[in-house]
Amino acid sequence: MALPRAGVRDTAAFMLDVFFPTAAKGATIRRPRIEALAERLGLDRRAVRRMQELDSRYPDGPLLLRLPLRKQAIVLRPGHLDAVLQQSPEPFSPASSEKRGALAHFEPRNVLVSTGPERSVRRALQEQALDTSSPVHRFADWFLPVIHEEAESMLRSAGARGVLDWEVFNESWQRTVRRVVFGDAAREDTELTEQLARLRKDANWSGFKPRRKHTRAAFLRHVQDRIDAAEPGSLASVMRGRADEAAPADQVPQWLFAFEPAGMAAFRALALLATHPGQAQLAREEMARDTSAGRQLPFLRATVLESLRLWPTTPMILRQTTREVEWDAGTMPARCGVLIFTPYFHRDGRRLPDADRFEPALWLTTDRQEAGPQVDGDHGDWGVVPFSAGPVRCPGRHLVLLLTSALLANLLRDTDFTVHDGHRLDPRRPLPGTLDNFSLRFTAKPRTVPAGDVPPSS
Structure with a gap:
């Protein structure tokens, strides 16, 4: 017996309301004009409603779409989402046809599109470099001063221009990323970032655009040169001298690529704190109590996770079956392709109370063996998966949360931020389905009360 199959009309509705608007934003590099259009027209909200309608119409799921030349299923229930992610990479392989076509433009041997023994070797190297199992990376003593310096540079640039916008934020963030990945010598290597951006624009078209093999080869040589010169304490220093089967030069671009969405999440988190004074107060109280020098900031980490829940930077998780799977x-x-549309699960008010509100407490638990709250990021059974879940979960999750929470702490410590008009982030109203980071603008002013003097809330 086959799975339920959507009718032609429902398949067309899914493609028009969910797939095409999401793909148009750009899978590997965002298109600012489409992001702005999506926010203005409420396209993500419309996509969530369409998924809810399909769930009501086909309650058994997963649901096969009626497409020519392609076997494709969509996931409609949290239990099915959890099953797919927990059974990756076998039989639900992350190396889907679309993903292989996209990553072939700039990292054809990356772990995400590898299989078998090669995947095991490359995943192990990624986990070693990213310190996947540790909430605080072993190189934190190197990374945190970099965050502090670049946050100060960001604030100086914002002060000179009178505004903190995405351009100022991203320039500082990209310098941070290059220093974290390769060391201080790469701080001003904007050519590397620009090379990758050109290839990522091609990758948005997956296999529909010819590959620039010479450009890709030049980029990967540039990456390898940086790996060879990587400074101690940088991520790439772990890659030096690795065997060819590990393809180190094809693993590093994923960090450069994935850290950009992490920056988007941090920028949106800053907007949430700037418009929600109660939560901003809690963040500053945490900073005042902090004795870890920024290593352990659970509330700020939860704020970033909420940013990713509200506005996922990976809106479509793709898998492909390696064999028949019984449901x-x-x-x-x-x-068969398997598509998980994360905004639907993250914003499904039928299952998540306050799905459209900023609720960092969703991510916090109290560990009786520890003092204070701890971050609990495992909500795959709810369908809330900001870093995916299961064996193929993002290996850099803890590192991203360490860097972004430390960045927010450095920005908020002595500065107040006000969001310019144009974005509806009122804590008394449901938050919008899309938040265009490219058009976010802040006014930054020195705080009259230093963060260390913030009085505790009653």
């Missing part, structure tokens, strides 16, 4: 409702065929 209660029927059989999913081999080589």
Whole structure:
């Protein structure tokens, strides 16, 4: 027995309301004009409503779409989402046809599109470099001063221009990323970032655009040169001298690529704190109590996780079956694409109370063995997966949260931020389905009360 199959009309509605608007934003590099259009027209909100309608119409799921030349399923229930992610990479491989086509433009041997023994070797190297199992990376003593210096540079630039916008923020963030990945010598290597951006624009078209093999080869040589010269305490220093089967030069671009969405999440988190004074107060109280020098900031980490829940930077998680898979409702065929639309699960008010509100407490638990709250990021059974879940979960999750929370702490310590008009982030109203980071603008003013003097809340 086959899985439920959507009718032609429902398939067309999914493609028009969910898939095409999301793909148009750019899978590997965002298109600012489309992001602005999505916010203005409420396209993400419309996509969530369409997914809710499909869930009501086809309650058994997963749901096969009626597409020519392509076997494709979509996931509609949190339990099915959890099953797919917990059973990756086998039988739900992350190396889907679309992903292989996209990453072939700039990292064809990356772990995300690798299989078998090669995948195991490359995943192990990624986890070693990113210190996946540790909430505080072993190189934190190197990374945190970099965050402090670049945050100060960001604030100086914002002060000179009279505004903190995405251009100022991203320039400082990209310098941070290059220093974290390669060391101080790469701080001003904007050519590397620009080379990758050109290839990522091609990758947005996956296999529909010819590959610039010479450009890709020049980029990967540039990456390898940086790996060879990587400074001790940088991520790439772990890659030096690795065997060819680990393809170190193809692993590093994923960090450069993935840290940009992390910056978007931090920028949106700053907007949330700037418009929610109660939560901003809690963040500053945490900073005042902090004795870890920025290593352990659970509330600020939870703020970044909330930013990713509200506005996922990976809106479509893709898998592809390696064999037939049995579900209660029927059989999913081999080589079937599986699409998880994360905004639907993250904003489904039928299952998540206050789905459209800023609630960092969602991510916090109290560990009786520890003092104070701890970050609990495992909500895959709810369908809330800001870093995916299961064996293929993002290996850099803890590092991203360490860097972004430390950045927010440095920005907020002595500065107040006000969001310019144009974005509806009122804590008394549901938050918008899209928040265009490219058009976010802040006024930054020195605080009259230093963060260390913030009185505790009652």
